[in-house]
Amino acid sequence: MGPGWYSDPAGGGGYRWWDGRAWTSDTTTTPGPAPRTASSGGSRRATPWGWIVGGLAVVLAVILAVAFLVNRSGGPRDITDDYPTASSTVSAWDDGSTPTPTPTPTPPGSESPSPRNTPSEGDGGSRPCPTASGTADTPPSNDGRLHGGGISVAEPGAGWEQSSFPAAVMFFASDLDGRSAPITGTWVNILGVGELTKSDGFADVQSAADSVTSCLASSGFMSATGREDEYSREHKVDGRQGWTVRSRVESSSASGVKGSYFDVIVVDVGRPDSLAVVALETTIDHHEQDAMRQRVLDSVRVDG
Template sequence: MSMTTPPGWYADPGVPGSERWWDGNGWTAHTRPLGGAVPSYQQGGQQASRQPRSARRGRGVVLGGVAAGLVLVATVVAGITLFGDDGTKTVPRSAPTTGEPAPGPTDGGDETPTAEPSADPTVLVDQLNGITLPIPDDWEKSESAVDRAVTMTTVADRECPGETNRYCRYGRVMSSTATQTDAAGPEALAKEDIEDASDALYDEDSIGNSFYGGVTSHTVVRSGEVTVAGRTGYLVRWKVETGSGPGGHVQSLAFPSTIGAESLIVVRFAFDAGPEGPPLAGMDTITKGIRAIGDTTGGVGSSIGPS
């Protein structure tokens, strides 16, 4: 008699100390620390010239695709479609499995798995951080495993301005727990992260590809406090100019999680400029629509203005 392992969180056979979501048929891209514990971490208009990204590597937080080692691990372990830091398609899709056998009582499987990640196409679920983000029309969830960030992108793409035969998404949003940072709160974290976000999304990816010709300069267009899922957060938004194409807007939004040790979360936004890019107001709409998982009250978002 055959026995099917039910969906749930199980010990990741490829990454010790982590759990991966088993959907009943194969491993997915959803991961979290073993046991479900949330790790505890410490919590305009001026023109600026750029330094080479190589001079700034190794600082900030690990988010949105700045660690090449994790990209390689995620590619091998998850075996899924991988989008680059800027939404470029880089690896053909394979079956969502690590090549290891299905979990079960004999290999550490949990017989009482937690709730399945949402299949709602209008909501992006960051289960590790306990939040959901609204998915705008003409956007979709990404199966990216880059640094284990939970990601959504525009459905539409086009040939990358700085590369031929590569395709970039017009808009990208990714949510992740902040790590390796000395920032004492949301404001410090957002101000610390924005340069790394700009680098990762418009300058170079983790293996040195420059899909937009590199960032040549930036302008701070917005900076200030904002209420996110009932918590006080902070955002910084830049307009970046690139060597190729119309450039874009990058935003780092930092706020405390609503669960566990209230670790700081960073949501990174990248909206290409130009007539085909997403409306910039969409950043505010997504920010105001962030909710704690299970919150069906609609929440309260604040107006966002410059400091």
């Protein structure tokens, strides 16, 4: 997962900047572009204002130079010439035109301000990804498994570590146990096991699996170019009704990573108000992760 604004793992309802390696000290309640302190190498978006300001300065310098040379040479001055005054605007565009503003990127993980995460619903509408109101993190166990929401999976193995990043990416889940693994200097994969609250819109296993996949794809990628599902099908776990989705999400980031695969499994464990979820991210074209992926997905069990 790349640099971006994510729900602050320290709580408080705000957002904190993840630079691709660690959480920074930059926080905000109204997420937008990368903070001024973020390094250019860690950001997936370039800010064009520096080029625009530089361009305007060059245009102004050329206009003043031409005016100076014409006046000095004694040449005629057309009364229609537009020299800058205190009340005029010097622009690289025609005065009568209106430049198109650069869109401000909208961060994930909150309903206010309006998030960019809008998974589709069965009726063709859309809704924002909810922010879970329950406990984000669950204490790790010592049995070699991750537990959350009434299910568990095997530890992914070497290279994966406990961190707050899965809770920030899976902001829509509670009772979460997670691990993360750095892939490059600006890309991190996640594994999370947790609980989805039905009142947040996760009403059944099929629609919940699709919504979780959409939330992950839109919240985890600052430069996602599209989502393509390899499959979406019924998937029972220990006889319990479930659904699984495997999705390929490509990215246009300059991190050297094409994007990620997301494997999502949602299970109805019999709790009246919630469902259980497993989400695993692996990297496109990193086939050394295939054996770990299969082992983790095959290890999903209902606790108790």
